[in-house]
Amino acid sequence: MSTTTLRPFLTWFQDNGGTIDQDSLGFTTFPDREGGRGAVALKDIPKGHVLFTIPRSLTLSTRTSSLPSRFGVEIWKNMKLDQGWTGLILCMMWETANGTSSKWSEYFGILPTDFDTPMFWGEDDLAELEGTSVVAKLGREEAEQSYRETLVPTIQSRPDLFPPEKVEYYSLANYHLMGSRILSRSFNVEKWPSGEEEEEDVVAPTKSRTDEMDVDSPDGLEGSDGNMDQSRESHDDEAEEEDEDEDDSSDTAMVPMADMLNARYGSENAKLFYEEHKLRMVSTKPIKAGEQIWNTYGDLPNAELLRRYGHVDLLPLPGGEMGNPGDVVEIRADIALSATTQRFPALSSESLQARIDWWLDEGGDDVFVLESDLELPEPLLSFVRLLLLNQADWESARAKSKPPKPKIDTDVLGIVLDVLETRLKAYPTTLQEDESKLSEQVSTNKKHAIIVRMGEKRILSDALVKFRDLHTRNSSKNMKRQGGAGESRPQKKLRK
Numbered sequence: 215m216s217t218t219t220l221r222p223f224l225t226w227f228q229d230n231g232g233t234i235d236q237d238s239l240g241f242t243t244f245p246d247r248e249g250g251r252g253a254v255a256l257k258d259i260p261k262g263h264v265l266f267t268i269p270r271s272l273t274l275s276t277r278t279s280s281l282p283s284r285f286g287v288e289i290w291k292n293m294k295l296d297q298g299w300t301g302l303i304l305c306m307m308w309e310t311a312n313g314t315s316s317k318w319s320e321y322f323g324i325l326p327t328d329f330d331t332p333m334f335w336g337e338d339d340l341a342e343l344e345g346t347s348v349v350a351k352l353g354r355e356e357a358e359q360s361y362r363e364t365l366v367p368t369i370q371s372r373p374d375l376f377p378p379e380k381v382e383y384y385s386l387a388n389y390h391l392m393g394s395r396i397l398s399r400s401f402n403v404e405k406w407p408s409g410e411e412e413e414e415d416v417v418a419p420t421k422s423r424t425d426e427m428d429v430d431s432p433d434g435l436e437g438s439d440g441n442m443d444q445s446r447e448s449h450d451d452e453a454e455e456e457d458e459d460e461d462d463s464s465d466t467a468m469v470p471m472a473d474m475l476n477a478r479y480g481s482e483n484a485k486l487f488y489e490e491h492k493l494r495m496v497s498t499k500p501i502k503a504g505e506q507i508w509n510t511y512g513d514l515p516n517a518e519l520l521r522r523y524g525h526v527d528l529l530p531l532p533g534g535e536m537g538n539p540g541d542v543v544e545i546r547a548d549i550a551l552s553a554t555t556q557r558f559p560a561l562s563s564e565s566l567q568a569r570i571d572w573w574l575d576e577g578g579d580d581v582f583v584l585e586s587d588l589e590l591p592e593p594l595l596s597f598v599r600l601l602l603l604n605q606a607d608w609e610s611a612r613a614k615s616k617p618p619k620p621k622i623d624t625d626v627l628g629i630v631l632d633v634l635e636t637r638l639k640a641y642p643t644t645l646q647e648d649e650s651k652l653s654e655q656v657s658t659n660k661k662h663a664i665i666v667r668m669g670e671k672r673i674l675s676d677a678l679v680k681f682r683d684l685h686t687r688n689s690s691k692n693m694k695r696q697g698g699a700g701e702s703r704p705q706k707k708l709r710k
C-alpha cells in the first residue's frame with residue numbers, strides 16, 4: 215500500500231486527538247527487507263523526543279469497543295469472550311461490519327489484508343520448516359476450534375448485533391485475518407492503576423510485564439513501555455491461554471500509528487510509553503534525518519519473526535555469514551530423555567516417569583533453549599542430571615524440592631552431544647544443501663524457511679564442534695562446571 219493512501223488515516227488520527235510531530239516524522243516505503251511502509255526521520259531527532267501521541271480512546275481493544283457492553287458483560291464472560299483473543303477478534307469483525315459508522319473505519323483502511331506468515335502457507339512451503347518449532351506453534355486447528363465453538367454460537371445468539379446479511383464479515387477467513395493483525399501489530403496496554411499520579415516527564419522504560427523473549431523485568435510502574443505484544447504465541451493457542459490465567463486479555467490493544475513502525479534486530483530507536491490518558495512514542499536514541507524509525511518486537515529469533523510477522527532479519531554475524539544474532543534452537547525435553555535412556559538403558563522407566571512428573575510439577579521447562587552464544591541451557595543440564603541421579607539422591611532432591619545443580623560431567627556431556635546430533639537430524643537437509651538452495655531462484659516463503667532453518671543449524675553445528683572438542687579433552691576425567699568457559703546459562707524464557 216502506498217504512503218499517499220495514508221492521508222485519510224492521518225487526518226482521522228489528528229481529528230480524534232492524536233498528535234504527530236510532522237516536522238520530525240514522515241512515512242515512506244522502504245525496501246521489503248527493511249519492512250516496506252514505515253516511518254522516517256525528516257530531520258535529526260534528539261533522544262527523548264515525542265514523535266507522536268495516541269489517546270487511549272483511539273486504541274482498539276475489548277475495553278474501548280462498545281460491543282462487550284452492548285452484549286452484556288456477564289454474557290460476554292459466559293461465552294468465554296474474555297479469554298484469549300476471540301473477544302478482540304469479534305470486536306474487530308463487528309467494527310469492520312459497521313463500516314464508516316465505526317470509530318476505527320479509517321484505521322481499518324490502512325491495515326494489511328493479507329499475510330506472508332506460515333499460518334497462510336500451503337503444505338509445500340510448510341514442509342520447508344520441518345525441524346523448526348514453527349509449524350507446531352501455528353495453532354491453526356485450535357484457532358478453527360475457537361471459531362466454531364465460541365465465535366459462531368456467539369454470532370448466532372445475537373442477530374440484532376450480527377445481522378445475517380452481514381455474515382460475510384464473520385467468516386473463518388476474516389477470523390484468521392483479524393487474528394494475524396493482532397499477532398503482528400497489537401500492543402500490551404495495561405490499565406492505568408487507579409490513584410497513580412500522571413508523571414509527564416517519565417520516559418524511562420519499565421516493562422509492563424514479563425515477556426518471554428525480553429529479559430527486562432518490571433521494577434516500578436511509572437509509565438510502562440508497550441512493546442509489540444509478544445505475550446501470546448498465536449491468537450489460538452489454548453494451552454498457552456491456560457498458562458496465562460493472570461493476563462488480562464483486555465490489555466491486548468491495536469494501537470493506531472504505533473503499529474506503523476517496523477523492527478529490526480538491535481535497531482530500536484523509538485519506544486512506546488503509556489500514561490493515564492495517552493500513549494507516547496518517544497525516541498530512545500538520536501536519529502539522523504533520513505533514517506528509519508524502528509520500534510522493537512523484542513529482538514526475536516527468525517523462527518518467531520516469521521511466524522508472527524512474516525519476515526526474517528538478516529544481519530552480518532560474527533562468523534561473517536548473514537543471519538539473525540537472536541536466533542535460538544528449541545530442544546524438547548523428550549529428546550534429552552531418549553538420549554539419556556539410550557546411553558543408560560538400565561534406568562527404570564517407572565522411576566524416570568516419576569522424576570519427569572516431579573520436574574514438571576516443580577515448574578521445570580519441557581523445552582530448552584540454546585542460544586547463539588552456545589552456552590548450554592542450565593535447565594537442560596539440571597534435567598539430565600535429575601534423570602541420572604541414584605535412588606537416594608533422587609529421593610533427597612524430591613524431599614528438598616531442589617533439582618540437581620546444572621553441572622557438566624562426562625556422562626552429561628555425552629548425552630548433550632547425542633541430543634545436539636538428534637536435534638540436527640530433525641532437519642531433512644544439511645546446511646550445505648540449504649546454502650546452495652538459497653543461491654537458486656526460490657519463492658519468498660521458501661527463502662524465509664531456509665533462512666530460519668540455516669540459523670538454527672548453524673547454532674547446532676557450532677555447538678557440536680565446541681562440545682565434541684570439550685568431550686575429547688575431558689573424556690578421561692570428571693568435569694566440573696566450567697563457569698569460566700561459559701558452558702551453561704540460565705534459560706531464556708521462550709514459550710512453546
Ligand SMILES: C[S@@+](CC[C@H](N)C(=O)[O-])C[C@H]1O[C@@H](n2cnc3c(N)ncnc32)[C@H](O)[C@@H]1O
Binds near residue numbers: 249
Ligand atoms: C507493526 S507492522 C509495521 C508496519 C508495516 N510495515 C505497515 O506497513 O503497516 C509489522 C509488519 O511490518 C513488516 N515488517 C516490520 N519489520 C520488518 C523488517 N525488518 N523486515 C521486513 N518486514 C518487516 C512485517 O510485515 C510485519 O508483519
